[in-house]
Amino acid sequence: MSEAAVQEPQVATSGNEALLQRADLLYCLAQAFLPPPSHWTVCDWAQPLVDDLTEMAPGLPGLDLEDVKAALAAECARWAAQARAGGGDTWLVEYSRLFLVPPVPVTLNAGVYLEGALGGSSTQMMLACYEMAGVKPDERFHDLPDHVAMQLEFLARLYERAARGDADAQAMAEEFAAEFVHAWGGALQQACRKAAASFPAAAVFVALARLVRQTLGDPGLV
Structure with a gap:
């Protein structure tokens, strides 16, 4: 996504470091829900993700990374076992099986969860929110405005603005x-x-979706 030209201070206002940390975490999670580089294994993908999350955690008290770390460790171990047996798919292949190859087991278009369809009123409402905030989808992003990654990046931009003094x-x-x-x-x-x-x-x-909910204070999270 790209922002319209706005004048923003370049240094976070006092006391708002936690907002910047939340923004960074949401940017990181947005990337995690996008297709990975084609040649990466899950281990190539997991290590920088764990490093980034671990670095951010001290600035977000109460953030629980154990589920994510355990899930990534288990998946890396599964891949390593397959590789030793002469197999092991790239992480893009695993991602595609879940989110891209029809009939997809899991959709990342949130309108399906909200109203059971693609491109419905909720998607148009999200697009209106982006436009109201002066943010528009990157032309290189070929998906609907309700994609999970697009929403998380939008929220990251808003928290970043808040940390830099935008009152709204x-x-x-x-x-x-x-x-x-x-x-x-x-x-x-x-x-x-x-x-x-x-x-x-x-x-x-599963673990990453839970972390999104935790980061944003989902009242339904148990």
Whole structure:
């Protein structure tokens, strides 16, 4: 996504480091829900992700990374066992089995969870929120505005603005999360959990979906 030209201070205002940390975490999670580089194994993908999350954790008290770390470690061990037996797919192949190859076991288009269809009113409402905030989807991103990664990046931008002094950005982020992300977060987590019975790699995204919900204070998270 790309922002319209706005004048923003270049240094976070005092006391708002936690907002910047939350923004960084949401940027990281947005990337985790996008297709990985074609030649990477899950281990290539997991290590920088764990490093980034671990680095951010001290700035976000109460953030629980254990589920994510355990899921990534289990998936790396599964891949290593397959590799020793002469197999082992790239992480893009595993990602594609889950999210791209029809009939997809799990969709990353949140409108399906919100209203059971693609391109419905919720998708148009999200697009209107992006436009109201002066943010528009990157032309290189070939998906609908309700894609999970697009929503997380949008929230990251809003929290980043809030940390730099935009008085309205945090309220806008919290309203967007309450209206949309809290409504689909549990359904995405459950869809990934169901898929994991046939696609073990989905367990990684169960943990990541839970981390999204935790980061944004989903009241339905238990």
